[in-house]
Amino acid sequence: MVLIPAMKGRTRVPSPEIPKGRMGRAEREIRSRLSQMSAGNWLVRGSLTTRERVCGKANCKCARGEKHVGLYLIASKEGKLRQMFVPQAYEARVQKWIAQYKEAENLLEQISDLCWDKIQNREE
Numbered sequence: 001m002v003l004i005p006a007m008k009g010r011t012r013v014p015s016p017e018i019p020k021g022r023m024g025r026a027e028r029e030i031r032s033r034l035s036q037m038s039a040g041n042w043l044v045r046g047s048l049t050t051r052e053r054v055c056g057k058a059n060c061k062c063a064r065g066e067k068h069v070g071l072y073l074i075a076s077k078e079g080k081l082r083q084m085f086v087p088q089a090y091e092a093r094v095q096k097w098i099a100q101y102k103e104a105e106n107l108l109e110q111i112s113d114l115c116w117d118k119i120q121n122r123e124e
């Protein structure tokens with residue numbers, strides 16, 4: 001919810017998504033899913049991309065323009081691009097860990113939204 005300056009100081013605004021009486025249960029379910037998701041699962045922030053490169057060996061096919069194609073995990077980290085080569089055998093697993101991270105991030109965002117509503121409603 002966007003807080004418009006003119007609305008500051010006004011009285012409680014009920015959450016439009018979750019009826020007040022059910023908010024506790026919805027939040028418990030989200031928190032439970034988040035703890036299941038984070039317990040024991042690998043969570044990886046980033047995305048997979050393919051890159052072409054030359055290996056540097058003078059006799060290699062890549063020196064003649066036929067570059068090596070490799071899979072890389074990339075993410076921005078503290079303003080810099082972080083990247084790592086990922087062997088083909090790891091692709092499916094890494095893809096799964098990326099999806100799990102996104103799911104956990106989504107659940108965390110939902111908890112944050114609920115907390116925004118709590119602040120809005122002056123809950124303690």
Ligand SMILES: [Zn+2]
Binds near residue numbers: 054060062068
């Ligand atoms: Zn090469």
